[in-house]
Amino acid sequence: MFIMTELQKHSSLAVQPELVLGQGRPVQKRIDDFGVPISSGLSTRLQHDHYPILAQQIAADTMRVCIGSPVARSFALLSQPEPLKRIEEANLIEWSWLPDAHWQVAVHRHRQGLRTSRGLYQDSEQWVHLYLAFPDAWPVYGLGEKTGELNKQGKRWRFWNSDVFDPHTEATDALYQSIPFMLMKTDQGWMGLLLDNPGETVIDFTFTDEVCLSAASGALDLYVFSGETAAEVIEAYTRLTGRPFLPPKWALGYHQSRHSYESDAEVRNIVNGFKTHDLPLDALYLDILYMDGYRVFTFDPERFGKAPELIDDLAEQGVRVVPIVDPGVKVDPQYRVYQQGVQSGAFVLNADQTLWKGQVWPGESVWPDFFQADVCHWWQDLHRYFTDMGVQGIWNDMNEPAVFNDRMTMDDDAKHSIDGEWVDHACVHNAYGLLMSQATANAIVEQTGQRPFVLTRAGYAGIQRSAAVWTGDNRSSWEHLSLSVPMLLNLGLSGVAFAGADIGGFMDDTRPELFTRWMQLGCFYPFMRNHCSIGMRAQEPWTFDEPTLARVRHAMHRRYKLLPYLYQLMRDANETGEPVMRPQFWYDSDAAAGNISDQFFIGSQMLVAPILREATLARAVRLPDQGNWFSVQENRLVEGNYHLAETGLDDIPLYLRAGSILPLAPYRASTARPLKELRLLVVDGAQEGRLLYRDDDGLTSTVEGNRYARLTFGYRRASDRIECHLTVDATHYQPQWQQVTLGVPESWRGIPVQVNGQEHKGRFTVDGLRCRVVYIAPGDWL
Ligand code: GLC
Secondary structure, rough: EHHHHHHHHOOOOOOOOOOOOOOOOEEEEEEOOOOOOEEOOOOOEOOOOOOOOEEEEEEOOOHHHHHOOOOOOOOOOOOOOOOOOOOOHOOOOOEEEEOOOOOOEEOOOOOOEEEEEEEEEEOOOOOOOEEEOOOOOEEEEEOOOOOOOOOOOOEEEEHHHHHHHOOOOOOOOOOOOOOOEEEEEEOOOOOEEOOOOOEEEEEOOOOOOOEEEEOOOOOOHHHHEEEEHHHHHHHHHHHOOOOOOOOOOHHHHHEOOOOOOOHHHHHHHHHHHHOOOOOOOEEEEEEEHHHOEEEOOOOOOOOOOOHHHHHHHHHHHHEEEEEEEOOOOOOOOOHHHHHHHHHHOOEEOOOOOEEEOOEEOOEEEEEEEEHHHHHHHHHHHHHHHHHHHOOOEEEEOOOOOOOOOOOOOOOOOOOEEEEOOOEHHHHHHHHHHHHHHHHHHHHHHHHHHOEEEEOOOOOOOOOHHHHHEEEEEEEEEEHHHHHHHHHHHHHHOOOOOEEOOOOOOEOEEEEEEEEHHHHHHHOOOOOOEEEOOOOOOOOOOOOOOOHHHHHHHHHHHHHHHHOOOHHHHHHHHHHHHOEEEEEEEOOOOOHHHOOOOOOEOOOOOOOOOOOOOOOOOOOEEOOOOOOOEOOEEEEEEEEEEOEEEEOOOOOOOEEOOOHHHHEOOOOOOOOOOOOOEEEEEEEEOOEEEEEEEEEEHHHHHHHOOOOOOOEEEEEEEOOOOOEEEEEEEOOOOOOOEEEEEEEEEHHHHOEEEOOOEOOOOOEEEEEEEEEEEEEHHHHHHH
């Protein structure tokens, strides 16, 4: 990768026709030593016996360089992307052959593109490797769900969806999701690169000033995005691969899970626990033990004999039931799902056309071939079993696919049928979970007419359009608490705005302090779920001592107060791809900010500094170089680059951007309870501020057309008064709230406040809406 102005500096790398990489790596043979075209235009093709190279202009900020032949259609890209940025003459790609037999391809205007360093090689195991110039100084982000630091430079990253039960450490590479999309800061701006290949791939930064992109099969199908900011690059990437889906509002609430609540009675008991302890709850998960012998689309007749009643009763209490659905189907000739699948040829096969079988939770199992449209339709129809009972959310697990064998997945040569061709599993492995979740989301939309909620463990580039992601089997440890932050930030920078980690930790026994800190952080995760493993200490909040319960309750209530703000951010993500959880460098241009991941932003207005270590009652917080910040705990504007925050165990440091206006809510125990009052919190410290807030029913709009109400609010401090403007347009949707409360800073006391030209004290109405001005410390509303 390169910037044109850097060209001369980097173009003198020596050509090595053959090289051996490290110990035991096979000899490599250069394979792009052909033709010398110099051209520009919308598309350029270089012919080679096995490795045709195609460079294609996709949009003004996006180009494709495809080396070799893809094994199948792209699963990452939308089949019908949004209108792309128009290509002007000045944006045409330019491909040139350099004097030392290297080639480069770039979008002319952006002057950013790919430039080979050593070129293209094939090794004796048929892997193809492309070596590109890539300065070590460029930080790299994204790459989906990976352990380690925020900046992914200097390491080798493998993409192969894997069920990793062992503790996830720095040394763990491939996890459940494979998103070979990287975002990098160049000398001139930002670039993104998607390596669109659903087989095994590697992105390796262990070379000096080079990156090597490798694929075990298929093509090196590269999409290169160019922009002035990281947000622009993510916008271009999600324009092609899909925006994060807009979740139903209830999916942003608090979710409780456990492997496994074992009976109808236990589930009711748990839900009651939330009520008696004044805790909110929107979703309750049923893990694998609800099934009859782990048969998908069944309930155990003894323990969950009255599932429809349970689901109804819980819905009345504002709690949705989310059952787990794994892809492994039990081999049982008496079982209808197995019978139907065998009859219709729905399962993955061996080369000899017999069923590919493996062991997973139900024992011997077979797997649906989601690469076939008919199989997806059949699987979708099976979901009527749940949707007829009122289920609106499904949890997809073990969809890497995970198999209990030595390889932990299907054989490389298991067969999928894709558009009439038989394709080896190894060539498309990483797309399996994505296709399953896509089918599941489609089932919910079609059968309920509502926005779907699917939670998935496995995924591939593009997963953001149909499912939320959780980061799999973490541990109850301080390391995993910390790890969740860079991991979720990088998922967001890879298009997956709606993600979370198991709060409290999945494996091992959690401890009160760790659990407290995790809830205090987790109430800011875009997706908030408490989940833990069978055999481990329970993690429902009331199973801890009173002081812990009180602290956790505070964090959970905070989540519900934040919901309008979070919902607005999810809507923004749905429109532009911009992550909800944003790294320090988003608003801090200091070079030191580039690898900070022990604090983060939620949207543009909130800076969260979690406590990530035991027995830590204070911490230093780096305040970004853009804007002024208001400390919620200290109830005052803070100055300087660093702030020493003392919060004790009760809370974590939280800052609001001076002058911003946050849409908030009073506490409710579930999103199913009507939100009668909308709160607008004006943060002290600026002369003016503006807010556009859009609200809808949180359930059907976007499925039935984008119907929402628009509220605008702005203020300006004049010398002798504060002028505010408030408008509400409810033409397309009548919001639930009948009252808007303006929470203004104490520093406004005594200054006349005008709203829409009239001076107001206390209560007044705007367009029939009851309004109220109160002087408030932000901490009272958060
Ligand atoms: C896997 C999942 C975990 C789940 C368990 C049983 O380990 O990652 O969340 O509880 O399977 O279904």
